Amino acid sequence: MPHVTYISPDGTETTLEARVGDSVMETAVKNGVKGIVAECGGSCACATCHVYVDAAFIDKFDEMGPLEDDMLDGTAAERLPVSRLSCQLKMREDLDGLRINIAPEQY
Amino acid sequence: MTEHILIVGGGQAGMQIAVSLREDGFEGSVTIVGEEHHGPYQRPPLSKAYLAGEADEESLELRLPQFYVDNKIVVIPSEKVVSLSWGAEHGVAVTDTGRELPFHKLALTTGADPKRLTCDGADLDGVLYMRGLDDANELKARWADINDIVVIGGGFIGLEVAAVARKYNKNVTVVHSRDRLMSRAVGPVVSDFFLEAHTKRGAKVLLEKRLTKLHGENGTVTGVELQDGNVIPADAVMVGIGVAPRGELADQLGLERAENGAIVVDSHARTSDPRVVACGDVAYLPHPLGGEGMVMLESVQNAVDQAKLAAKSLLGGEEEYRAVPWFWSDQADLKLQMAGLLQGYDQQVVRGNLDEDKFSVLYYKNGRIIAVDAVNDVLDYMAVRRALTAGQNIPADLAADSAVALKTIVTD
Numbered sequence: 001m002p003h004v005t006y007i008s009p010d011g012t013e014t015t016l017e018a019r020v021g022d023s024v025m026e027t028a029v030k031n032g033v034k035g036i037v038a039e040c041g042g043s044c045a046c047a048t049c050h051v052y053v054d055a056a057f058i059d060k061f062d063e064m065g066p067l068e069d070d071m072l073d074g075t076a077a078e079r080l081p082v083s084r085l086s087c088q089l090k091m092r093e094d095l096d097g098l099r100i101n102i103a104p105e106q107y
Numbered sequence: 108m109t110e111h112i113l114i115v116g117g118g119q120a121g122m123q124i125a126v127s128l129r130e131d132g133f134e135g136s137v138t139i140v141g142e143e144h145h146g147p148y149q150r151p152p153l154s155k156a157y158l159a160g161e162a163d164e165e166s167l168e169l170r171l172p173q174f175y176v177d178n179k180i181v182v183i184p185s186e187k188v189v190s191l192s193w194g195a196e197h198g199v200a201v202t203d204t205g206r207e208l209p210f211h212k213l214a215l216t217t218g219a220d221p222k223r224l225t226c227d228g229a230d231l232d233g234v235l236y237m238r239g240l241d242d243a244n245e246l247k248a249r250w251a252d253i254n255d256i257v258v259i260g261g262g263f264i265g266l267e268v269a270a271v272a273r274k275y276n277k278n279v280t281v282v283h284s285r286d287r288l289m290s291r292a293v294g295p296v297v298s299d300f301f302l303e304a305h306t307k308r309g310a311k312v313l314l315e316k317r318l319t320k321l322h323g324e325n326g327t328v329t330g331v332e333l334q335d336g337n338v339i340p341a342d343a344v345m346v347g348i349g350v351a352p353r354g355e356l357a358d359q360l361g362l363e364r365a366e367n368g369a370i371v372v373d374s375h376a377r378t379s380d381p382r383v384v385a386c387g388d389v390a391y392l393p394h395p396l397g398g399e400g401m402v403m404l405e406s407v408q409n410a411v412d413q414a415k416l417a418a419k420s421l422l423g424g425e426e427e428y429r430a431v432p433w434f435w436s437d438q439a440d441l442k443l444q445m446a447g448l449l450q451g452y453d454q455q456v457v458r459g460n461l462d463e464d465k466f467s468v469l470y471y472k473n474g475r476i477i478a479v480d481a482v483n484d485v486l487d488y489m490a491v492r493r494a495l496t497a498g499q500n501i502p503a504d505l506a507a508d509s510a511v512a513l514k515t516i517v518t519d
């Protein structure tokens with residue numbers, strides 16, 4: 001199973017094993033990692049799962065759809081080129097070692 | 108002495124109370140007892156991605172089993188609480204296996220049950236409901252054999268199921284008793300839009316029609332008879348005519364209940380006995396935005412936000428519930444998002460283009476924005492939700508220009 005490391009705004013790191021097919025959001029929430037709120041449970045309807053993907057991994061994900069793109073324009077924390085909604089990022093074997101910075105604000 | 112907090116009902120709200128109690132530093136025992144055979148899971152995908160085969164069972168889980176262990180939250184599935192009583196020192200809940208669970212404080216998060224049909228033929232095989240994972244699995248198990256599906260009720264769940272069924276090219280008829288779809292929650296512009304959208308996508312939508320009975324053969328449903336005598340063929344009938352709150356247990360503790368059976372709570376999510384909180388679909392609560400009267404809010408947002416507050420109240424907090432209600436529904440390629448409560452609006456502004464499946468409707472009362480319905484228009488939805496949360500306004504005359512981004516015209 002691929003490992004993913006979450007880095008909280010305060011620098012705390014949490015490394016978890018992810019189930020292939022679960023999203024980066026689900027992996028965090030189901031394990032109780034704080035900071036990814038995910039109010040809508042992954043329906044791309046709330047923008048409270050905003051993360052900054054480590055630059056080394058950003059190109060490994062599919063391009064975002066127009067909905068996610070719009071949502072990211074309305075996030076609470078600043079949108080950066082590596083911004084994504086973590087509910088739209090599915091875990092795969094080849095993403096082992098993935099590093100995810102959690103956005104400092106979700107509301 | 109260890110303090111015991113017992114949570115009856117292991118759904119969205121029950122799980123959240125447990126998690127929040129720990130986050131707020133509660134060190135006593137926390138037990139969730141739920142009658143379903145699954146740990147706490149999310150329901151929204153049941154009529155959407157899960158039914159469509161785009162999400163599996165495991166993905167519905169709200170937390171991994173290990174999370175509960177790590178947080179010392181005891182989850183007891185497959186047991187139904189059948190009685191509740193207070194003794195001199197503590198209360199006791201008894202489950203249907205005879206297990207006794209003591210508690211010093213109690214949370215009732217028993218949710219709601221779908222309203223059942225009562226007409227002739229209502230108990231035929233193939234008459235289905237959609238509340239839990241078992242319901243969704245039953246529909247999925249029959250899916251391949253269904254050619255004609257009739258959906259009773261043009262609310263969110265019925266229309267979501269209809270949309271998935273159309274995606275699989277089934278013959279879909281929606282029978283709705285009111286004169287417009289989702290009439291309890293969205294405005295007429297949005298209702299009319301969805302009527303056309305579903306029709307365009309191949310569903311037959313019948314408004315202001317009531318069914319009189321269900322026809323069957325060998326115990327299995329074969330058709331739905333309407334008041335006008337027409338019979339619509341059906342291999343399956345999916346009933347989505349609203350829910351009834353499961354407030355029965357409250358009577359055993361003498362708690363106040365509303366006419367519809369819901370448990371009455373105050374702005375702290377406390378019932379008429381301050382040792383007992385209730386929240387989520389089972390609660391009848393004061394308007395969460397300071398409006399008049401009491402409301403029912405059947406949504407993930409309310410279950411979660413009210414549960415967070417209920418946890419604080421259990422620990423002696425006096426915070427008041429204030430939250431902007433919001434909700435979403437996925438129907439085919441249309442994402443409908445709503446924020447605020449539109450009851451009593453006196454003005455509306457339509458933005459964007461209905462023909463392009465991307466628009467929003469803003470609702471106003473006395474010149475102030477109170478709600479939004481948005482279709483594939485996340486930016487408008489988010490802007491209004493933010494403004495409502497901050498108690499701000501988005502003036503109608505400025506919003507009328509669709510080219511203007513709402514977030515640039517927010518005022519106090």
Ligand SMILES: Cc1cc2nc3c(=O)[nH]c(=O)nc-3n(C[C@H](O)[C@H](O)[C@H](O)COP(=O)(O)OP(=O)(O)OC[C@H]3O[C@@H](n4cnc5c(N)ncnc54)[C@H](O)[C@@H]3O)c2cc1C
Pocket residue numbers: 115116117118119120121140141142143149150151152153154186187188189216217218219237238239264353356386387388389404405406407408410433434435436437
């Ligand atoms: C198909 C479907 C789609 C939905 N889609 C959306 C959506 O898109 N967006 C949205 O915001 N909301 C949606 N909702 C609504 C949302 O899921 C509910 O508002 C939410 O689940 C309410 O949480 P709750 O904890 O109050 O109740 P529930 O989640 O229903 O949990 C209550 C639990 O208590 C258990 N229980 C009841 N009585 C007892 C007893 N005596 N002993 C033990 N256990 C008991 C029940 O079995 C149940 O497991 C949807 C609901 C359904 C059914």
Ligand code: FES
Pocket residue numbers: 025037038039040041042043044045046047048049085086087088
């Ligand atoms: S969880 Fe809501 S948008 Fe990602």
